[in-house]
Amino acid sequence: MHNIRKKLTIFAVLMFAASVTLNIAASFSDRGATVASSESTVPEETIKDALFGGDAARFVAHRGYSAAAPENTTLAFELAGKSQFWGIETDISQTYDGEFVCMHDDEVDRMTDGTGLVGSYTYAALRELTIDDGSNIDFYQNLKIPSMTEYLNICITYGCVPVIEIKNITDYDKFLQTIYDSGVKDRCIVTGDIEDLSEIRARDADIMLMVIGFSENDYTYYTEIMSNIGGVNNGVLYNSPAVTQEAAADIRSQNLACGIWTLNSADEAAQYLEYGVDYIVTDAIPASLDLMINANE
Numbered sequence: 001m002h003n004i005r006k007k008l009t010i011f012a013v014l015m016f017a018a019s020v021t022l023n024i025a026a027s028f029s030d031r032g033a034t035v036a037s038s039e040s041t042v043p044e045e046t047i048k049d050a051l052f053g054g055d056a057a058r059f060v061a062h063r064g065y066s067a068a069a070p071e072n073t074t075l076a077f078e079l080a081g082k083s084q085f086w087g088i089e090t091d092i093s094q095t096y097d098g099e100f101v102c103m104h105d106d107e108v109d110r111m112t113d114g115t116g117l118v119g120s121y122t123y124a125a126l127r128e129l130t131i132d133d134g135s136n137i138d139f140y141q142n143l144k145i146p147s148m149t150e151y152l153n154i155c156i157t158y159g160c161v162p163v164i165e166i167k168n169i170t171d172y173d174k175f176l177q178t179i180y181d182s183g184v185k186d187r188c189i190v191t192g193d194i195e196d197l198s199e200i201r202a203r204d205a206d207i208m209l210m211v212i213g214f215s216e217n218d219y220t221y222y223t224e225i226m227s228n229i230g231g232v233n234n235g236v237l238y239n240s241p242a243v244t245q246e247a248a249a250d251i252r253s254q255n256l257a258c259g260i261w262t263l264n265s266a267d268e269a270a271q272y273l274e275y276g277v278d279y280i281v282t283d284a285i286p287a288s289l290d291l292m293i294n295a296n297e
Contacts, residue, residue, distance in 0.1 A: 070134025081158025215242035
């Protein structure tokens with residue numbers, strides 16, 4: 001643990017610690033409540049406001065705390081929670097037998113000792129693989145690909161907002177039911193491309209959705225998409241180099257949330273926060289310096 005703390009301290013940014021800690025306490029004072037079905041306990045028009053109310057800085061750990069531990073592992077998720085990130089992001093794909101797992105790539109080759117498509121494995125076979133790449137991999141042994149439920153449970157334990165990117169799924173009903181069963185519908189964000197988000201919105205009128213935007217398209221392309229998708233809890237998660245102060249202001253003026261991916265410069269992060277973005281996805285900017293102790297643990 002001493003080695004982990006030392007590495008985290010290298011990345012530490014003091015200017016963000018107090019504001020994020022206060023925001024977590026305010027945002028999750030009612031974290032004990034659960035949602036057992038698609039019925040929301042928060043009125044439709046307030047879910048976005050509940051997530052993004054106030055002026056505190058919000059940082060989302062990209063694939064967990066991926067600068068400190070291998071991406072999309074339970075360890076990376078736990079380190080993000082212990083470091084008091086506001087949110088934890090992961091990527092969700094579906095196995096051959098219909099289970100949801102946390103893996104960024106379509107194939108398992110880069111991150112594990114296996115080969116082939118995630119979708120060609122059963123869940124049991126996928127769990128036989130071992131994570132053998134990623135940050136500080138030499139410190140860790142026998143890391144496995146987590147399930148979506150494991151990830152959600154870690155987010156709940158540490159009071160972090162799940163930011164769930166759809167990578168490759170076909171059973172949207174089961175995907176949503178997994179969220180409902182975990183009790184996080186009213187405090188999670190689902191991201192992805194417009195096709196996947198359209199499938200989700202057709203099944204759920206008020207869950208928070210944010211389309212992932214790329215800099216080759218002007219932000220107005222994405223605001224138009226999200227303005228037409230239906231519901232009021234919508235936003236754009238836009239590629240950081242393309243975000244200007246004017247773009248951030250215009251996105252938010254259309255009653256859309258504005259997130260930024262993926263940013264690892266503290267100076268740039270401070271600039272975007274001045275622009276008024278709702279959250280920043282980062283690999284390396286930690287949210288706290290208090291030895292990775294989270295009051296929710």
